[in-house]
Amino acid sequence: MSISFDKALGIHEQALGFRAQRAEVLANNIANADTPNYKARDLDFSAVLAAQQDKTKNGTFALNMTNSRHIEAQGLGNGDDTLMYRTPMQPSIDQNTVDAQLEQSAYAENSVNFQASFTLLNSKFKGLMSALRGE
Template sequence: MKLFSNTVSTLEHALNYSSAKQKVISQNIANVDTPNYKAKDVSFKAVLQEVTGQSFQAKRSDARHYEFTSRASSLPGVAGKPNVNYNENGNSVDLDKEMADLATNQIYYNALTERINGKFNSLQTVIRGGK
């Protein structure tokens, strides 16, 4: 018998994704003035593949189409953007975009924590016998 539903497991994986995204955004903001630093981003697709254990590939209708690949990183789903430059020093961090991503991720994280708290409160109510 499973103690927790799949919802709690799914929320846990979503919190891990949000945490990884927060770390990457923080690294990008911290390196905004570092010459030749290339901004990174967390790929939802790569994180989903890791969690589900399934491999998803885009179907190419022509051999000339590009394959979808990502670069390896210590965090799951993190990929760099190698061919983008926003500054004359080779840095590819767009501070406005990073701050917007930070705010979006914070809202996502807050929604997840509220949902998981609701799940645990429901369990607590059941354990107490509805009191």
């Protein structure tokens, strides 16, 4: 009997990848808080995960190949299509839309969710290891 990691781990593996991608976007916003004309961006985690679930067929992801010489791959699609510009709460003189407090709170929330996803994924791996050992 073979073990399907996709079925055993569920969507948690992909969720962890998207949380890491969102952390990069939020960190980029924080780093550019003083850059004139910089537009804050954010990844709509729910939309990305829902879109990825729609693309999922039989435990694999349907990825688009842009060139016939590309190697077929399985894994995470990127969430660039759901990477959107944030609407500023208060306009600034230099046209920068980054609200440092909002970005830091979003980053902290994303970090907590990342840790929760990681802990859940870790417990699933421990369960698989116990099953393989026959415990």
